[in-house]
Amino acid sequence: MVHTKRLIAFLLIVITSIVIMVWTSPGIISNVKLGLDLKGGFEILYTAVPVDENQEMDQELLREAARSLQMRADAKGISEPEIYPEGEDRIRVRLAGVENQDEVRQIMKKPAELTFRSNNGCEDPSEFCKIELNGSDFVEGAADVVFKENTNEPLVSIQVKDKDKFKEVTQRLLNNGYRTQENILAIYLDNEIISLPFVGFVSTDGTATITGQETFEEAEELAGIINLGALPVVLTEKYTQSVGASLGELSLQQTITAGIIGFVLILIFMLGFYRVPGIIACVTLTVYTWMLLLVFYWMNATLTLPGIAAFVLGIGMAVDANIITYERIREEIRSGKSILSSLRAGSRNSLRTIMDANITTILAGLVLYYIGTGSIQGFALTLILSILVSIITNVFLSRLLLHLLIRANIAKKPAYYGVKEAEISEL
Amino acid sequence: MNFREIDFVKNRKKFFSLSIAITVLGLIALLIFNLNYGVDFTSGTTLDVLIDENSTTKEKAEQIYQETGIEPSTITVGGDNNNRVNARFEKVLSEDERIGIISAFQNEFGAEQVSYEENTVDAEIAKELGLKAIYAVAIASIGIIIYVSIRFEWRFALTAVVALLHDAFIVISLFSIFQLEVNLPFVAAVLTIIGYSINDTIVIFDRIRENLQKFKIKNFDDLANMVNTSIKQTLTRSINTALTVVFAAFCLFIFGSESIKLFSLAMLIGLISGAYSSIFIASQLWLILKSKSLNKKKTDVINS
Numbered sequence: 001m002v003h004t005k006r007l008i009a010f011l012l013i014v015i016t017s018i019v020i021m022v023w024t025s026p027g028i029i030s031n032v033k034l035g036l037d038l039k040g041g042f043e044i045l046y047t048a049v050p051v052d053e054n055q056e057m058d059q060e061l062l063r064e065a066a067r068s069l070q071m072r073a074d075a076k077g078i079s080e081p082e083i084y085p086e087g088e089d090r091i092r093v094r095l096a097g098v099e100n101q102d103e104v105r106q107i108m109k110k111p112a113e114l115t116f117r118s119n120n121g122c123e124d125p126s127e128f129c130k131i132e133l134n135g136s137d138f139v140e141g142a143a144d145v146v147f148k149e150n151t152n153e154p155l156v157s158i159q160v161k162d163k164d165k166f167k168e169v170t171q172r173l174l175n176n177g178y179r180t181q182e183n184i185l186a187i188y189l190d191n192e193i194i195s196l197p198f199v200g201f202v203s204t205d206g207t208a209t210i211t212g213q214e215t216f217e218e219a220e221e222l223a224g225i226i227n228l229g230a231l232p233v234v235l236t237e238k239y240t241q242s243v244g245a246s247l248g249e250l251s252l253q254q255t256i257t258a259g260i261i262g263f264v265l266i267l268i269f270m271l272g273f274y275r276v277p278g279i280i281a282c283v284t285l286t287v288y289t290w291m292l293l294l295v296f297y298w299m300n301a302t303l304t305l306p307g308i309a310a311f312v313l314g315i316g317m318a319v320d321a322n323i324i325t326y327e328r329i330r331e332e333i334r335s336g337k338s339i340l341s342s343l344r345a346g347s348r349n350s351l352r353t354i355m356d357a358n359i360t361t362i363l364a365g366l367v368l369y370y371i372g373t374g375s376i377q378g379f380a381l382t383l384i385l386s387i388l389v390s391i392i393t394n395v396f397l398s399r400l401l402l403h404l405l406i407r408a409n410i411a412k413k414p415a416y417y418g419v420k421e422a423e424i425s426e427l
Numbered sequence: 428m429n430f431r432e433i434d435f436v437k438n439r440k441k442f443f444s445l446s447i448a449i450t451v452l453g454l455i456a457l458l459i460f461n462l463n464y465g466v467d468f469t470s471g472t473t474l475d476v477l478i479d480e481n482s483t484t485k486e487k488a489e490q491i492y493q494e495t496g497i498e499p500s501t502i503t504v505g506g507d508n509n510n511r512v513n514a515r516f517e518k519v520l521s522e523d524e525r526i527g528i529i530s531a532f533q534n535e536f537g538a539e540q541v542s543y544e545e546n547t548v549d550a551e552i553a554k555e556l557g558l559k560a561i562y563a564v565a566i567a568s569i570g571i572i573i574y575v576s577i578r579f580e581w582r583f584a585l586t587a588v589v590a591l592l593h594d595a596f597i598v599i600s601l602f603s604i605f606q607l608e609v610n611l612p613f614v615a616a617v618l619t620i621i622g623y624s625i626n627d628t629i630v631i632f633d634r635i636r637e638n639l640q641k642f643k644i645k646n647f648d649d650l651a652n653m654v655n656t657s658i659k660q661t662l663t664r665s666i667n668t669a670l671t672v673v674f675a676a677f678c679l680f681i682f683g684s685e686s687i688k689l690f691s692l693a694m695l696i697g698l699i700s701g702a703y704s705s706i707f708i709a710s711q712l713w714l715i716l717k718s719k720s721l722n723k724k725k726t727d728v729i730n731s
Contacts, residue, residue, distance in 0.1 A: 037544075037686070045552065102526060238549040244542030247477045251684035262678035266671050273667065306612055309679055309687050313619065313694065316672030317626070320664075323671070324630065327664040353633040356578055357626040360571050364622035367567040368615060371559050376615050383619065 006408035010401060014283055021290045028290075028297045033080075034096065035304035035378055038252040040245030041096035042105065046235040048089050057089045057233075064224045065233045066091050071189065072107055091235070096302075101242060109235050114138075114226060115188045118173055119181060128186040128193075132169045137161055139206075143226035145219045146209065154219035156210040158226055163206035170208070173199040189225055251305050259312040263289070266319055274326050276416040280401045281322040281394075288318050288386075288393040295385055304378030314386030317361070321394040324357075325350045325402075326417070333419050343406050347399055354395060358387050435658050435706060436651040436714060442707035446593060453600020462603050465515070465610035468557045470550035472520040474499075475513045475686070476532050479540040482509040495531045497524050511685060519547055544686070560614040564595065567618060571625050582716045583632045590709035591624040594700040598693050612690040620697030623672065627665065628705040634661050635710065647718050654714045658706055669702035 036043060048065050050057055062085040073081035073095060082094040098104050114135035117128035142159035160166040169185070176182035179198050187195040187210075197210045213219035243251075267285065271278040292311065296303055303311075329346030333339065365387070368380035405411060414421060466473050485504045492498050492514065499514035512532075520528075525545065532541045548556070568588055575584035595617050602609055634657040642653045676698055680691035 040542075042545075102522075106522070237547065239552045240545060240547040242543075242545040244477065244544060246479065246542040247475070247544050250477065251686060254682060254684040255679070255687065258678045258682035261682055262675040265674045265678065269667075269671065269674065305684060305687055306615060306690065309683070309690060309694075310619075312675045312679055313672060316668075316675035317623070319671045320626070320668040323664050323667045327661070327667075330663075331660065349637075353630055356633060357629040360574060360625040360629060361622035363570045363574060364567045364618050364625070367563050367570065368618050371563040371566070372611075372615065376611055379612075379615050379619075383622070 002410050003408045006404045007410060010404040010408060013401065013404070017283065017287055021286065024294075025290060028293050032293060032296050033300060033302045034248075034252070035302045035307065036094060036096040036248070037241070037243050037305040038248045038303065038308075039097050040101075040243050040248040041094070041098045042101060042240065042242035043092070043094045044105070044108070044237050044241075045086070045239040046091045046093065046109070047238050048091055048233040048235055050233055059085070061233065062089065062091065065235075067221075067224065068189070069093060069108055071192070073104075078104070090238070097245075099245065101244075105242075109237070113190050116169075117186045117188055118169075118184065120172070120176070125181055128184070128188070132185065133160065133166070137165070138226060143223040145216065145223050148211070153211065154213050154216045156213060156219050156223045156226070158208055158210065160203075160206045160208075163204065166203050166206050166208070170199050170201070170203045174202055187222075187226070194225055195222055252308075255305060255308045255312075259308060259315075262312050263315055266315060270319060270322070273418055274322075275418050276405065276411045277322070277326045277329070277402060278418075280398055280405065281319060281326075283401065284322065284393045284398040285315060285319060287397060288390055289315065291393060292382075292386055292389045295389060301381060301385075302378060303382075306376065306379035307382040310379045310382035310386060314383065314390065318386065318390030318394045320357075321354050321390060322398055324354055325395075325398070330417055330419050333414050333417060334423050334425065336425050339406055339412060339414075339417075343402065347402075351395070354391075358391065362387055434655060436655050436711065439707070439711040439714075442711065446704070446708055449597055449600065450593070453596060453603060456600060456603040460603055460606060462599070462609045463606045465608045466546055466548045466553070467611040468553050468560075468609065469517070470548050470553040471518055472516045472525075472545065472547045473513065474516070474520070474525070474528065475511065475544040476529070477506065477542045477544075478510050478512070478532065478536045479542065480510070481536045481540055483512060483536075484509065488512045488514075491531050491535055492528070495524075495527050497528060505685060519549060520545075556611060560611075563614065563618060564621070567621055568592070571621075575625075575629070579632060579636060582713055583636075586709045586712040586716065587625055587628045587632065589712055590628050590704040591621045591701075593704050593708055594620050594624045594697050597700045598697045601696055602693065607689055607692070610689075612687065613693055616690050616693035616697065619694060620701060623698060624701035624704060627668070627701050628709045630664060631658060631661050631705050631710055632713070635713070644721070647721065650714060650718055650721060654710055658710055662706075665702055665706060669698065672698050 048057065048062060050061065066083050066085045069091060070081060070083045073083065073093075078095050078098060080096070082092075084092055086092050093108060095104065115131045116133040118130050118132050119125050119128050120130050122129040137160055139159040139161055142157075144157050146155050146157045147153065148155055173183050173185055178200065183198045184196050185199050186193060187197070195210065195212070197212060200211075210222065213222060263285070267282045270281040270285075274281065289311075292314070295301075325346060328350040329342050332342035332345045337345065362384055365380050365384040369377055369384065372380055411417075414424060483504060485502060488502050488504055492502065497516070497520070499516045501515045503513045505511045505513065529541060529543060532543075568591070571591070572584045572588050575587055598617060598620060601607075602613070635654060638653050638657050642649065642656075644650050644653060673695065676691055676695040680688060680695055683691055
């Protein structure tokens with residue numbers, strides 16, 4: 001007797017999954033973040049050395065240098081730049097989707113140029129064209145955050161090496177009239193305005209404070225910028241991977257084609273070999289692919305070229321869970337058990353095997369992730385995620401579907417499981 | 428199915444000889460040719476220039492490089508219709524040199540047609556990457572030994588690791604014999620092979636462990652029979668899983684992007700070797716180790 005409720009539940013799950021997948025896939029696919037090897041861009045590992053030989057490299061300096069690189073990338077309009085300090089004196093920069101790579105690479109490497117400018121003698125008074133002071137005029141590392149007495153307002157204190165020069169500048173700007181355009185001593189980093197303070201008094205001892213910072217963080221950032229400008233680091237490229245945009249696109253297209261062909265071959269094989277459970281393998285493998293993409297999208301993880309390779313291999317490995325279970329079930333059928341008790345025994349016996357086998361692979365993946373860099377990490381991440389996802393889809397979902405289908409009583413013949421009658425032994 | 432008639436245990440010496448022969452051959456190759464290390468481990472620059480819809484010859488590419496005055500140590504022309512020129516330099520290319528080379532290609536084929544991939548590795552980083560690769564394989568192997576020892580027993584762990592090192596070594600040997608380039612992705616491939624090899628072995632071992640309790644084992648023949656049965660019971664799974672992953676790796680090798688061709692090839696060799704070693708190396712070695720403990724027990728009985 002066919003058990004209609006279970007059959008309906010089975011069909012409902014399959015159809016709902018298909019509808020959800022068809023509906024959401026275009027959005028997910030277009031939003032998965034692609035690595036620089038797939039859409040062009042570069043990854044560079046720099047070592048930073050202070051310009052001043054007497055200066056020691058420390059974590060703070062390294063973080064400031066990284067922050068300054070970040071600002072440059074932002075100024076160039078590069079989306080989602082990944083820039084972070086690494087170890088004692090290294091900075092890793094990862095920029096994807098860069099069109100004019102040579103230009104950007106040059107800008108990134110150039111030491112930050114800090115200038116203090118006024119508009120004195122400029123044709124257009126709204127521009128600050130006259131450089132009054134530059135980074136090397138400041139005492140190294142002297143910019144700091146202090147608090148104004150009484151109000152506790154954060155201030156940035158600065159110190160200039162040449163007292164007389166600073167006195168001349170502050171005197172001249174103050175004489176132009178307090179709080180006029182001519183009074184401003186604008187702070188620039190490269191060609192970007194950082195702050196526009198007015199000059200309120202004449203400095204005779206080479207020190208001054210900059211007011212107008214709303215928060216402590218803001219003041220700290222400004223102090224950092226001034227220190228960085230006064231203390232530029234020299235960056236040398238130690239490791240570079242740079243991929244042209246159209247080359248990346250070609251890689252993406254070729255590898256996805258390869259993946260689809262592999263996927264279809266696996267589906268055909270599973271259908272041919274396992275029949276009814278094969279259908280379920282096809283459904284769960286499709287859900288697996290969709291879910292892995294979804295996880296990438298949720299985690300905002302980057303899909304790299306080796307990542308796609310891991311994705312495709314992952315399909316082959318995910319189906320292993322189906323194969324182990326189905327083989328076990330077939331074995332039980334051959335031993336003469338009924339389909340239902342074969343399913344029960346097969347599911348129970350195969351779960352432990354699948355878990356042990358997968359955990360060892362995850363171990364290898366974790367090692368890869370912690371030791372590798374860049375695209376290798378992308379590969380390791382995909383490998384680990386693909387195993388986790390496959391446990392959900394190709395173990396649990398696959399079981400649920402198989403149970404429903406078998407208990408719906410519509411697939412009773414051993415032939416539906418790829419087992420010949422002659423192979424079944426009598427109990 | 429006639430493969431069910433095969434006596435795997437009886438023929439184990441043949442399989443051992445085959446693996447030993449390949450290993451010795453690999454060792455000789457490694458000693459004579461070493462590995463063809465890419466820039467990731469030796470430092471220098473590789474420049475992979477794609478000229479889109481054009482095609483070129485090796486002679487022409489060499490000529491272009493000659494004109495720029497910067498000559499690479501190796502040039503290979505590949506791609507769908509010879510539209511990819513891969514050049515390797517032993518020194519690190521400077522910015523001006525790179526720009527010079529790219530503009531030479533642009534002059535020849537048109538600015539819009541040229542797209543390139545550059546990989547530059549400094550000597551210091553190259554050394555670091557090499558060390559990291561060795562650590563990775565060592566740490567992964569130790570982690571697997573510990574896990575399998577806890578879940579199974581030390582004999583399974585030891586033989587599983589022998590099998591996975593065997594697989595890794597076969598891939599390394601073949602890359603040495605054919606002098607294929609070894610870069611960072613190759614290490615990733617080897618580590619995945621390790622992961623797969625252990626995965627494959629565990630499934631057979633799991634069955635052996637299960638049968639160990641079901642079968643009455645008194646002597647070597649009983650044990651051998653049990654191992655044989657276990658292999659046969661899991662054989663279809665071993666073959667089918669190997670087939671599906673091989674389908675995947677093969678498609679990546681044939682249709683995938685040029686930059687992961689060697690990676691896929693390493694994977695393909697390793698996957699096949701992984702499936703082979705689980706049946707013919709790991710299980711057989713376990714049998715030998717286990718039979719030793721069997722003999723000991725027997726003598727214990729006699730002595731008491």
